[in-house]
Amino acid sequence: MTERRDLYPSRVSTEPHFLPRVDPVVYSNWSEEAPLTREQYEAYERDGFLFLEGLLSQSEVQDLLQESARLRSGDAELDPETVFAEMESGDIRSIFRVHAQSPVMKALVADPRLAGLAEFLLGDQVYIHQSRLNYKPGFRGKEFYWHSDFETWHVEDGMPRMRALSMSVLLTDNHEYNGPLMLMPGSHKTFVTTIGETPADHYKKSLRRQEIGVPDDDSLTRLFEESAIVTPKGRAGSVIIFDCNTMHGSASNITPLPRSNAFFVFNALSNRLEAPFGKVDPRPEFVAARADTTPITSLPKQLAAAE
Amino acid sequence: MTERRDLYPSRVSTEPHFLPRVDPVVYSNWSEEAPLTREQYEAYERDGFLFLEGLLSQSEVQDLLQESARLRSGDAELDPETVFAEMESGDIRSIFRVHAQSPVMKALVADPRLAGLAEFLLGDQVYIHQSRLNYKPGFRGKEFYWHSDFETWHVEDGMPRMRALSMSVLLTDNHEYNGPLMLMPGSHKTFVTTIGETPADHYKKSLRRQEIGVPDDDSLTRLFEESAIVTPKGRAGSVIIFDCNTMHGSASNITPLPRSNAFFVFNALSNRLEAPFGKVDPRPEFVAARADTTPITSLPKQLAAAE
Numbered sequence: 359m360t361e362r363r364d365l366y367p368s369r370v371s372t373e374p375h376f377l378p379r380v381d382p383v384v385y386s387n388w389s390e391e392a393p394l395t396r397e398q399y400e401a402y403e404r405d406g407f408l409f410l411e412g413l414l415s416q417s418e419v420q421d422l423l424q425e426s427a428r429l430r431s432g433d434a435e436l437d438p439e440t441v442f443a444e445m446e447s448g449d450i451r452s453i454f455r456v457h458a459q460s461p462v463m464k465a466l467v468a469d470p471r472l473a474g475l476a477e478f479l480l481g482d483q484v485y486i487h488q489s490r491l492n493y494k495p496g497f498r499g500k501e502f503y504w505h506s507d508f509e510t511w512h513v514e515d516g517m518p519r520m521r522a523l524s525m526s527v528l529l530t531d532n533h534e535y536n537g538p539l540m541l542m543p544g545s546h547k548t549f550v551t552t553i554g555e556t557p558a559d560h561y562k563k564s565l566r567r568q569e570i571g572v573p574d575d576d577s578l579t580r581l582f583e584e585s586a587i588v589t590p591k592g593r594a595g596s597v598i599i600f601d602c603n604t605m606h607g608s609a610s611n612i613t614p615l616p617r618s619n620a621f622f623v624f625n626a627l628s629n630r631l632e633a634p635f636g637k638v639d640p641r642p643e644f645v646a647a648r649a650d651t652t653p654i655t656s657l658p659k660q661l662a663a664a665e
Numbered sequence: 666m667t668e669r670r671d672l673y674p675s676r677v678s679t680e681p682h683f684l685p686r687v688d689p690v691v692y693s694n695w696s697e698e699a700p701l702t703r704e705q706y707e708a709y710e711r712d713g714f715l716f717l718e719g720l721l722s723q724s725e726v727q728d729l730l731q732e733s734a735r736l737r738s739g740d741a742e743l744d745p746e747t748v749f750a751e752m753e754s755g756d757i758r759s760i761f762r763v764h765a766q767s768p769v770m771k772a773l774v775a776d777p778r779l780a781g782l783a784e785f786l787l788g789d790q791v792y793i794h795q796s797r798l799n800y801k802p803g804f805r806g807k808e809f810y811w812h813s814d815f816e817t818w819h820v821e822d823g824m825p826r827m828r829a830l831s832m833s834v835l836l837t838d839n840h841e842y843n844g845p846l847m848l849m850p851g852s853h854k855t856f857v858t859t860i861g862e863t864p865a866d867h868y869k870k871s872l873r874r875q876e877i878g879v880p881d882d883d884s885l886t887r888l889f890e891e892s893a894i895v896t897p898k899g900r901a902g903s904v905i906i907f908d909c910n911t912m913h914g915s916a917s918n919i920t921p922l923p924r925s926n927a928f929f930v931f932n933a934l935s936n937r938l939e940a941p942f943g944k945v946d947p948r949p950e951f952v953a954a955r956a957d958t959t960p961i962t963s964l965p966k967q968l969a970a971a972e
Contacts, residue, residue, distance in 0.1 A: 497882055501917045534841040535894050537916065575804055579921040587842050587920055609844065610808045610917040613894060614886040 364635050365519070366512050368551040369570070374577045377549040381520040383601055385481025385626070393475050402479065406546030407588075407600035413471055414527065414595035422529055423594075425462040426491055426618060429453055434460075440644045449495050455644040457489040457622065467622055472525055473655045475599070476624035480521055483653040487511070487522060487625040488645060493618045499537050499611030505572050506545075507623070508602040509552060513571065513636035515646035520546075521629040522602040529618040532591045537611030539598060542585040545605035550577050573605070581605060627653055671942050672826070673819050675858040676877070681884045684856040688827040690908055692788025692933070700782050709786065713853030714897075714907035720778055721834065721902035729836055730901075732769040733798055733925060736760055741767075747951045756802050762951040764796040764929065774929055779832055780962045782906070783931035787828055790960040794818070794829060794932040795952060800925045806844050806918030812879050813852075814930070815909040816859060820878065820943035822953035827853075828936040829909040836925040839898045844918030846905060849892040852912035857884050880912070888912060934960055 365380055383406065386392070388399045394408070402408045414422075428434055430450045440454040453459070457467045467473060467486060476484045494500075507524065511517040532538040550573045573581070585605075590598050600606065602623075611617055631648045634640055643649055672687055690713065693699070695706045701715070709715045721729075735741055737757045747761040760766070764774045774780060774793060783791045801807075814831065818824040839845040857880045880888070892912075897905050907913065909930075918924055938955050941947055950956055 501919055503919055535847055535896055540842055582921045589842055607919050612808055612914050614889045
């Protein structure tokens with residue numbers, strides 16, 4: 359048995375490296391039938407993210423907010439393992455595997471505007487690698503440090519290739535001052551390896567605060583100098599789509615305005631998890647789906663041959 | 666001996682209160698000779714702050730940056746009591762009484778564009794109540810929670826009336842994403858009392874992290890609903906002037922870009938410190954000037970009679 363080749367080795371060296379991305383960003387060719395404009399298509403390929411302002415209607419947002427309040431109220435029957443609270447305040451910050459615990463969220467995920475777009479961009483059937491409802495309270499909302507999701511998903515979950523993307527459905531308005539998502543456009547084309555090895559049970563801490571698996575200062579400076587920082591701002595119902603390797607983070611939120619979103623990671627069916635590429639045990643199912651990879655919608659025929 | 670009347674009692678009750686400001690915001694009448702336009706004059710009175718973009722030239726900024734680097738290098742002879750470092754990293758975050766320890770900063774304070782403007786707005790001769798050089802490093806720059814400076818200066822320092830203002834001279838560009846100063850326009854016209862009493866030696870902690878003397882959540886929400894949040898953005902050399910009672914704060918800074926400014930508090934000579942209004946010992950001279958209230962420039966004649 360030959361050793362598995364690792365195209366994106368990380369946390370194995372004491373020095374960081376900039377490795378070129380060897381995977382496509384978009385896996386379908388653009389045509390008039392594509393679920394996004396040519397400009398959007400090209401922007402996503404170039405920048406590694408796309409901001410779809412007002413994708414959902416205000417009445418859809420109201421339904422989602424109502425469901426979000428129900429889920430966070432304590433009345434909903436939730437797997438306790440999937441509920442994460444902030445250390446200091448005890449406020450619920452995230453509910454994982456939310457698409458499997460809420461019919462409303464399940465319907466949202468399967469919406470053609472979300473799942474259909476993910477299928478097109480990834481050129482494959484898709485399933486949910488991770489889903490969660492995020493609630494960043496006002497006044498004491500904590501920052502989330504810079505990271506590439508793929509770095510974690512590859513090392514800790516065994517996601518083999520860059521063929522996944524995230525959708526953040528804004529449930530509150532994103533202002534410049536309430537800790538919005540910050541992205542570095544173009545950063546998705548470089549794999550920035552991080553330093554060191556992964557300690558056991560890292561996921562328990564990393565969901566609260568990133569410490570391992572984040573880039574060092576010099577790498578972030580270099581990446582920023584080659585790129586920029588963009589903070590999509592817009593009303594609830596807008597959706598931010600970003601590639602699995604786009605460098606992102608968010609600052610703290612001391613304003614009275616909470617920030618909330620429903621967050622879904624779509625992975626290509628052909629890109630299902632293997633054994634982790636780092637020397638760690640796989641993370642639990644609610645953080646990284648391994649057993650349940652049921653496609654959430656069937657792939658329309660015109661996309662099947664595009665790759 | 667009658668007991669001193671306190672127009673702005675704070676930290677004395679278990680419930681917060683919104684008290685109307687009983688002092689003017691601007692203490693001079695506007696005329697063609699005023700050191701600011703009528704629009705600026707009215708905006709400062711209404712909003713409690715003013716953003717003067719590009720007030721200093723780029724060569725002046727270079728000189729200030731050079732002096733800032735020297736002061737933070739460890740080579741400069743500084744009173745150790747005036748140097749504050751961040752808890753986690755050990756990086757120097759603030760140097761107090763910087764106008765008295767640096768000839769360059771002393772000249773900046775006395776510049777007619779700063780001191781002259783302060784004299785006009787406060788309608789009096791002015792002295793430096795507090796000065797400091799702030800350096801908020803990239804990556805791990807901490808947030809600074811909402812507060813009114815006057816609340817602290819009144820309770821802990823014994824500043825009797827609202828007749829002081831701050832000038833933040835930007836030494837780095839202010840972007841929306843690197844933890845810029847956030848202000849609530851109009852908040853200066855309300856004195857928001859804070860809850861509880863002041864523990865002894867509070868200043869040692871409060872310079873690092875605000876905990877006491879900050880408004881409660883409900884008060885901040887109400888203030889925000891009656892106001893807004895504004896984050897002046899602009900290049901180094903710009904100056905933010907804000908009233909002593911304007912509610913302000915800043916989020917964390919995880920970007921690679923440090924944020925640095927020279928910060929000066931001008932107080933009217935007629936508004937010199939008395940005994941603290943809270944039951945605390947006065948803070949040290951480098952935080953709140955009590956002994957050294959030498960006017961930094963003489964008051965031009967045309968302003969003397971304006972009040």
